[in-house]
Amino acid sequence: MKPITLGVVGAGAMGRGIVQLFAQAGHRVRCFDAAPGAAPKAVEFALGMIGRGVEKGRLTAGSFSAIRENVLACPQMADLADCDVVIEAIVEDLEVKRQLFCALEAVVADTAVLASNTSSLTVADIAAACRHPARVAGLHFFNPVPLMKVAEVIAALRTSPATVDTLCHLVSSAGHRAVVTADQPGFLVNHAGRGLYTEGLRILEEQVASPADVDEVLREGVGFRMGPFELLDLTGLDVSSKVMASIYEQFQHEPRFRPSSLVAPRVAAGLFGRKTGEGWYAYDGDTRRAPPSRPVPPLPTGLTVWIDPGASGHDGLAALLAGAGAALGQDAAHADLCVVQPWGGDASHTAAALGLDATRVVAVDPLVPLALRRTLMLTALTSTTVRDAAWALLAADGVPVSIINDSPGFIAQRVLATIVNIAAQIAQRGIASVADIEDAVKLGLGYPHGPLAWGDRIGGARILQILQGMQAETGDPRYRPSPWLVRRVALGVSLLTPEAARA
Numbered sequence: 001m002k003p004i005t006l007g008v009v010g011a012g013a014m015g016r017g018i019v020q021l022f023a024q025a026g027h028r029v030r031c032f033d034a035a036p037g038a039a040p041k042a043v044e045f046a047l048g049m050i051g052r053g054v055e056k057g058r059l060t061a062g063s064f065s066a067i068r069e070n071v072l073a074c075p076q077m078a079d080l081a082d083c084d085v086v087i088e089a090i091v092e093d094l095e096v097k098r099q100l101f102c103a104l105e106a107v108v109a110d111t112a113v114l115a116s117n118t119s120s121l122t123v124a125d126i127a128a129a130c131r132h133p134a135r136v137a138g139l140h141f142f143n144p145v146p147l148m149k150v151a152e153v154i155a156a157l158r159t160s161p162a163t164v165d166t167l168c169h170l171v172s173s174a175g176h177r178a179v180v181t182a183d184q185p186g187f188l189v190n191h192a193g194r195g196l197y198t199e200g201l202r203i204l205e206e207q208v209a210s211p212a213d214v215d216e217v218l219r220e221g222v223g224f225r226m227g228p229f230e231l232l233d234l235t236g237l238d239v240s241s242k243v244m245a246s247i248y249e250q251f252q253h254e255p256r257f258r259p260s261s262l263v264a265p266r267v268a269a270g271l272f273g274r275k276t277g278e279g280w281y282a283y284d285g286d287t288r289r290a291p292p293s294r295p296v297p298p299l300p301t302g303l304t305v306w307i308d309p310g311a312s313g314h315d316g317l318a319a320l321l322a323g324a325g326a327a328l329g330q331d332a333a334h335a336d337l338c339v340v341q342p343w344g345g346d347a348s349h350t351a352a353a354l355g356l357d358a359t360r361v362v363a364v365d366p367l368v369p370l371a372l373r374r375t376l377m378l379t380a381l382t383s384t385t386v387r388d389a390a391w392a393l394l395a396a397d398g399v400p401v402s403i404i405n406d407s408p409g410f411i412a413q414r415v416l417a418t419i420v421n422i423a424a425q426i427a428q429r430g431i432a433s434v435a436d437i438e439d440a441v442k443l444g445l446g447y448p449h450g451p452l453a454w455g456d457r458i459g460g461a462r463i464l465q466i467l468q469g470m471q472a473e474t475g476d477p478r479y480r481p482s483p484w485l486v487r488r489v490a491l492g493v494s495l496l497t498p499e500a501a502r503a
């Protein structure tokens with residue numbers, strides 16, 4: 001794309017990042033803010049960040065001075081008259097944004113594109129009062145803008161394809177990935193990101209595991225950069241609780257997005273997270289206080305262990321437990337400890353279905369690689385002696401163990417199946433293309449895999465089994481599988497397979 005003249009209205013946290021991104025991509029940038037002094041400060045900030053590239057040898061002094069010539073702080077909105085595109089990043093208030101878009105239409109040419117960086121408003125609502133809604137779209141960046149290499153181009157119902165194209169090319173010209181999404185609650189990234197929070201909170205609500213266990217299993221055992229409780233503490237529960245409530249309301253109380261009743265009392269008590277010194281964790285300044293850890297019990301001797309022959313990780317578990325000194329037995333009735341590995345089922349039902357004595361049964365999550373972390377789940381009746389023996393055996397080689405109460409799908413299975421199912425439903429609803437869903441989640445949420453490809457890695461049939469197990473046990477419609485998933489599993493094809501009429 002040839003350099004264009006770009007206006008940025010709103011010179012706060014997002015506006016200054018947007019100025020930096022497009023200035024360093026070689027566009028002419030005009031920045032305006034209603035607060036006196038805010039625009040020059042943002043331009044100074046953006047140029048300061050770009051200037052670091054000169055110090056680090058990534059940018060020549062000549063290129064930097066060309067960029068500097070191209071960036072202007074404007075004292076009035078009328079100075080945006082020659083802009084080809086204007087990106088709005090002002091306060092998140094529908095009326096204020098509507099008024100701004102009307103005012104902008106009076107300033108720019110009829111051909112100029114107007115884009116809003118809104119996170120939660122409906123773009124059609126912002127465009128409603130405009131004379132030319134076809135040139136209005138959403139352009140949703142993530143914080144910090146230069147580092148988060150994805151932007152959502154939101155095509156509202158009246159947005160023209162040409163407007164979408166212009167914004168996609170603009171985003172690509174700055175080296176970011178543009179993903180196109182429908183004007184639906186949470187757009188793509190915040191919609192796809194619901195599963196981690198809702199299921200994490202549900203696991204806590206059911207007393208399955210502590211916030212630290214949930215976070216550790218997901219971070220160390222599954223590959224998330226942060227677990228849901230760490231993320232909530234970072235963002236602040238005051239902010240996150242509003243997003244959770246707003247998406248649930250906007251989706252007409254879709255059970256998949258039902259917020260947890262654990263949240264409101266914590267917000268009322270001021271347990272917002274890092275910013276108030278206490279959230280799901282306690283903090284000393286910026287440092288998280290380590291939660292108390294229990295010492296691993298002594299390794300038992302002379303123990304016979306039976307492992308369910310149908311367990312998907314049977315051989316790895318057998319090697320691990322034998323290496324820790326356990327004798328492997330073939331007869332569950334005479335074993336001191338029985339180990340099962342359900343997919344989508346809990347330990348108690350699995351014990352009952354296999355005719356085992358539940359006091360001697362534990363379950364180990366087959367989804368979490370044994371080399372990374374082990375989730376040890378108890379039946380409702382597992383004895384303390386059996387729990388401690390299993391814990392010591394599983395921890396003997398130094399790999400950490402999380403001990404949790406009974407739950408269909410442990411921690412990892414529940415959370416991943418929920419994430420895959422929500423992504424499948426985003427695809428089913430045509431909110432975005434499969435490729436855009438995958439890239440947006442990797443780049444916008446930092447997940448190690450796109451959600452549908454992740455479902456394929458685990459196995460679509462397994463994901464379905466987990467969801468059906470959770471739905472059968474809890475009766476909660478939040479776990480009902482998306483038709484997208486059900487059909488692709490029935491046909492034995494990848495979850496990335498697009499709808500035939502759209503392919």
Ligand SMILES: NC(=O)c1ccc[n+]([C@@H]2O[C@H](COP(=O)([O-])OP(=O)(O)OC[C@H]3O[C@@H](n4cnc5c(N)ncnc54)[C@H](O)[C@@H]3O)[C@@H](O)[C@H]2O)c1
Pocket residue numbers: 009010011012013014015032033034035038088089090091092093096100117118119120140141142143
């Ligand atoms: N902060 C984030 O992490 C984030 C991420 C994605 C999207 N967003 C969205 O981006 C937008 C801006 O967020 P922010 O965090 O940068 O806000 P901010 O409060 O840091 O900055 C907003 C700026 O807009 C200016 N402003 C307010 N009303 C104005 C008007 N009528 N005309 C001109 N300037 C005006 C303010 O003076 C302020 O400088 C919001 O819509 C927000 O929802 C924020």
